[in-house]
Amino acid sequence: MHEPTFSSLNFQLLLHHHHLPMAFPLLLLLFLFSFLSQTTVSLPTSTFNDEVLTLILLKTSLQDPLSSLSSWNDDDQLPCTWLHVQCDPSTSKVISLSLDSLSLSGHLPHGLQSLQSLHSLSLSHNNFSGDLPSHLSLLPSLTSLNLSHNRFSGRIPDTFNNIFRLRSLDLSSNSISGPIPESLFSGGLCSSLRYLSLSDNLLEGSLPITLPQCDFLLHLNVSGNHLSGSPDGVWKLTRLRVLDISDNSFSGAVPEIISNVHNLKTLRLRKNGFSGEIPQSIGMCQHLSMLDLADNSFSGQIPNSLGFLSSLSYFSLMNNKIADSFPYWIGNLSLLKHLDLSNNEFTGSIPESLGSLKSLNYLSFSENMLTGFIPASLGGCSELVELRLRANKLNGSIPQGIFNLGLQLLDLSSNRLTGLIPPTSTKFSESLQLLDLSDNELFGSIPEDMALYFNLRYLNLSSNALRTRLPPELGSFRNLSVLDLRNSGIYGNVPGDLCDSSSLSVLQLDGNFLVGSIPAEIGKCSSLYLLSLSHNGFTGSIPVEISKLMKLKILNLEFNNLTGEIPQQLGTLENLLAVNISHNRLVGRLPAGGVFQSLDKSAMDGNLGICSPLLSEPCKMNVPKPLVLNPNAYPQGNGGSGDVSEPAPIPKSKHRQFLSISAIIAILAALFIVLGVLVVTLLNISARRRIGLLENALESICSSSTKSSGPAVGKTVIFTPRTNRKTEDMVVGAETLLAKATEISRGVFGTMYKAPIGEGRMVAIKKLITSNIIQFNDDFDREVRILAKANHLNVLPLKGYYWTPQLQLLIFDYIQNGSLHTWLHERSETMPQLSWPNRFKITIGTAKGLAYLHQSFRPPIIHYNIKSSNILLEEDFNPKIADFGLARLLPKFDKHVISSRFQSGMGYMAPELACQSLRINEKCDVYGFGVLILELVTGRKAVEYGEDDVVILIDQVRSLLEQGNALDCVDQSMGEFPEEEVLPVMKLGLVCTSQIPSSRPSMAEVVQILQVIKTPVLD
Structure with missing residues (x-):
């Protein structure tokens, strides 16, 4: 029997650096397995491939919940048959490793540098974590690296600039922080790099001044970070095809030298602080197909040169300060698919030439000052899906052609439109999901064919002058979620089949001329959370079926002619938050549970006789009168005939008993009041003592926390434009800044100051109480960076921090108001x-x-x-x-x-x-x-x-x-x-x-x- 051996086993990977402890157990297991499997039969000698070992080590270091790497078998001589691995047919070397979207997690181990022929490495859409692996720079053949959509953190390694053949680098959608290193663009990387995406991370500071050295770069995306300053370097990348710097804090004007980047196809500057006028020279970027300037502070006029961008398919200027007449040349951009000029100050009328935009599928001019008619030519925009013209001063009638389009959303609200609602077409009724014609001057009836709007989810015709009945076909809206017909002149009865669709969640019919009873079928609207029928002429009782609406939050029935008692079952509606039943003809007891126990007087006023101690009106119970028999009308005792002319007198004892019960009730009530006053007084005294003790404790904490010694070594991290101060100068700078600061307030974590930083600007600085605050900079940095990720209109953004062991400052915008x-x-x-x-x-x-x-x-x-x-x-x-x-x-x-x-x-x-x-x-x-x-x-x-x-x-x-x-x-x-x-x-x-x-x-x-x-x- 032959001795078991491993022939030609290469130990280079196992002995590499400090990774022997991880690789050695695997080698030992392989040896034991080979020894135990060869008991009586001699096996031929086999070669154990380095790349097999490297990939097996990778597999063992990861969590693979979907068993996506189950085909990776350490018994194989080569990995070329494994899933997600591609080899060069001539050399059998691994050239591509694609592990996208496999739910893998863990840290990438060292050792991947042994894949010396690897051209493409893609690990996107997984849960990899830890710092970005710097050893990937040792892969000499790498041309494409995709680590996007993971949880990598830390900073971009300086060593990445040594990947000389790299053409595509995608690190987007991670938690990478810190500034973009200057060295990234100063080495050999720039000679080959064509595609770079660092979007949706936590990067800060300004763009590196070395960026223009990557003059072969075709695609640059740094959107969704905390970058700031003026992005001057990008306008020198003359070969760029795609530039996306949106959703950052860049500021300043866009220079006329943007024309240098004349090959641009996509330019996205959305959600920054750019100001000034849009440069005329942007019209020289003849290949632009996407131009997104939304959510900035651009002002002035739109340059006419944009009319020469014949390839433009996406153009957005929403949420700026453009004050201009409507650009007539827009109709010449025949390839436009998305046009959004909303929330500016455009004036004038909408030109008929827009009808020539046959590819247009999104059009929004909302919240401007446009006047005149809606051009009938819009009916020629056959691909239009969304049309938004709300909050202008448009007049005239709605063009019939619009109702012949395959729109999903039509919003013409808050204008001055008149005339009838046009009849629908089959194409329109099959596609429409949202229709808002509210706050206009439309008249006439609701078209009967509107019942064909099977996909409609939102219908708002409120504040018009329709003067029509509710169409009985309303129950045909199977997907309708919101129906708002307030103040529209609707009269007649509410059809019983209104709630044949169980999807209705909001029903508002206030301020109309509706009569009759509220249909019992309302209980079928199981999704309803707002029911508002006020200011109508409803009669009859409140249907008990409303108690089936378990999601109901608001019920408004005021100013009607409803009668009878309120159904007691309504008290079981646990989600009900607000009820108004005032100014009806209701009587009797309130329901015993739910919101009815806390109804205020204004919600019940103006009824015939609701039983509540809050109301001055007499309480009336809506019950039949009891049958009263005269006891003297029948023979009484001993068979004699009694006197039928006078009723029997009421015994005096009963009268005394009634008075005694009243007295007892009054005495008990008085006792309860006295006890209540005593309890409240004792609780108030106790509360004052507790609050006083807490205040004293807090005062001692605050006074002791103000003692601090001078800082020794400082670290500054700024999430807004970086200053030119050196780190070692910031100790003095911080103390100097506080010396000029004015105290605003004191809180549980420290004192807030406002401080000038030059050019009339102010910042708010929170000097933290050092006691009980994290004392290790790495821990402090990690937690503060998490807070710095908060980016919301209603959250005060954290702009930076300063740290020493003795002094910690948090820096915010100063809110003047x-x-x-x-x-x-x-x-x-x-x-x-x-x-x-x-x-x-x-x-x-x-x-x-x-x-x-x-x-x-x-x-x-x-x-x-x-x-x-x-x-x-x-x-x-x-x-x-x-x-x-x-x-x-x-x-x-x-x-x-x-x-x-x-x-x-x-x-x-x-x-x-x-x-x-x-x-x-x-x-x-x-x-x-x-x-x-x-x-x-x-x-x-x-x-x-x-x-x-x-x-x-x-x-x-x-x-x-x-x-x-x-x-x-x-x-x-x-x-x-x-x-x-x-x-x-x-x-x-x-x-x-x-x-x-x-x-x-x-x-x-x-x-x-x-x-x-x-x-x-x-x-």
């Missing part, structure tokens, strides 16, 4: 009162910001300290959430530590923060937001201290609401306000402050409810 606390409670005489529209804007904006922090991060970013002083207001009263997620900077993420740090938020703090048995999650932010709602509605502080007691806002509002005096809570200083908005918002605040976390809605649900309260909108 101050905090919500200032506007509500410390308003100066020169500051106007906050109106209800602004308060609602602050409410929904804050809700959206919190929903973003909770939903867009895993684990979610929890604020823990929502209060009015942490809501900053821009000049247009758009709210910015500040101080979010700072609890992440605590070295021990413990709720008792958090609770002690946030006692300054007394009145906002969720009860679970002080309860060891309850799990803390984002619902504690919902509680604080609920208090914030009540603060906005009432104008009162969360906790107010009187001479003898402490008033907790939540308790005060809940008490007044239960007494039916909800309007007494509302801040009268804001002037006129719509009760139909204020009261549901107030009740939502109380729902958010439930003592049980699971009973509170999520912030995403809060946003949806607020949108329903304001105006139902289909996304």
Whole structure:
């Protein structure tokens, strides 16, 4: 029997650097397996391939939940038959490794450099993590490297510039941070690189000045980062075909030298801070097919030279400041498919020449100042899918040709259109999903053929002068989700088959001339969450079938002629937040459960006799009168005939018993009142003592935390344009900056200052309390970078930080308009009162910001300290959430530590923060937001201290609401306000402050409810 041997086994890979410990067990296993398998039979000698070993090591280091690499067998002599591996037929060497979308995870091991013939390496759409592997620069034949859509972090290795043959590099959609290294474009890489994508990462700083050395670059995408400054270098890359620098913080003007990049096909500058006029020379980029300048601050006029871009298929200027007459030459761009000029200041009329754009599928001129007719020639845009012309000053009738197109969305709302709604075509009815003709002057009937709109999801014809009946075919809308016919002159009965479609979620028929009873079939609308039938002439009783609408949140039935009692079953609707049944002819008891127990007086006023202590009208029960028999009409005792002329007298004992019961009830009521007063007084005294102790503790923490020594070594990270200061100079610079700073406020994590940085600009600097803050720079850096990823309209962005062991600063934009606390409670005489529209804007904006922090991060970013002083207001009263997620900077993420740090938020703090048995999650932010709602509605502080007691806002509002005096809570200083908005918002605040976390809605649900309260909108 032959001795088992491994012939020609190459140990080069196993002995490479420090990877012997990982490779040696595999080698030992292979040896044992070979030895044990050769007991009596001699096996031929085989060669163990280096590349097989390399790939097997790669496989063993990864998690492969789908077993995608199951064909990789260490018994094979070559890997060329394995899935996802390609070899050169002549040399049997691996030339391509493609592991895209296989759900693989783990870190890439060293050793891949042994694949010396590898040309293409693609690992995209997986879950690889860790730093970008620098050893990939040792692959001499690599021409394509794709690591996109993973979780790689850290910085781009300087060694990547040594991959001399690399033509395509894609690192997009990872968590790569830091600046783009200057060296990346100063080595041999630039001589071959054609494609570079670094999009959707956390890169910061400006573009490297060495970038123009890559003069062979054809595709550059750095979108979705935190890059800033002026991107001057890109205009020197004369061979570029695609340039995408969108969704960053670039600023300045686009220079006329853009004409140097005359081969451009795609130019995307969306969502930056570019300003000034659009350069005339952009018209010399004759090959442009996509031009996206949206969401900037471009002003002036559109250069006529753009009319020469005959290849243009996508053109967007939305959300800029262009003040120009409508460009007539747009109709000459015959290849246009997407045209968006919305939210500018365009004037004039829409030219008939647009009808020549036969390829157009998206057209939006919304929110401008356009006048005149809608051109009938638009009916010639046969490929049009979305047409948006809302919020202009267009007049005339709707062209019939538009209703012959295959549109999916048509929005002509908020204009001055007149005439009839055109009849539909088969093509239009089969494709349309959203139709909004609201807020015009249309008249006539709703076309009967509208019943053919089988795919319609949103129909809004409100605020017109239709003067028509509800078509019985409404039940044919199988997919309809929103039906809004408010104030449209609709009369007659509501058809019973309205709810044959169970998809309806919003039904608004307010302000019409509808009569008859509310159909019992309304109970079939199982998806309904808003039912509003107010200001009509409905009669009969409220149908009990409404109690089947388990998703219902808002029910408005006010100003009708409804009679009878309110069905008791409506009290079982647990999701119901707001009800208004005022000004009807209702009688009897309110339902015993749900929102009916907290209805205020205004929601019940003006009825015949609802039984409620809040109403002054007499209580009337809608029950049959009892049958009363005269006892003297029959023979009485001993068989004698009694006197039938007079009724038997009422015994005096019964009269006395009635008085005794009344007296007992009165005495018991008095006792309960006295006990209630005593309990409230004791609780107030106890609360004052606890709050006083907390204030003293907080004062001692703050005073002790202000002691600090001079910093020794500093590190600065700026997410906005980098300064020219050196790192070693920043210690003095930071101290100098603070010396010139003015204190704005003090909080649980430190003191906020405003400081000048030159050229009249100001920044806000938060000097953190060093005590209990992470003391290791790497940990601090990691947590702060996570917070810096927050990018939302209603979240104050973190612009940078400065760190030494003794001094930590966070840098933000300075918001000139101050905090919500200032506007509500410390308003100066020169500051106007906050109106209800602004308060609602602050409410929904804050809700959206919190929903973003909770939903867009895993684990979610929890604020823990929502209060009015942490809501900053821009000049247009758009709210910015500040101080979010700072609890992440605590070295021990413990709720008792958090609770002690946030006692300054007394009145906002969720009860679970002080309860060891309850799990803390984002619902504690919902509680604080609920208090914030009540603060906005009432104008009162969360906790107010009187001479003898402490008033907790939540308790005060809940008490007044239960007494039916909800309007007494509302801040009268804001002037006129719509009760139909204020009261549901107030009740939502109380729902958010439930003592049980699971009973509170999520912030995403809060946003949806607020949108329903304001105006139902289909996304």
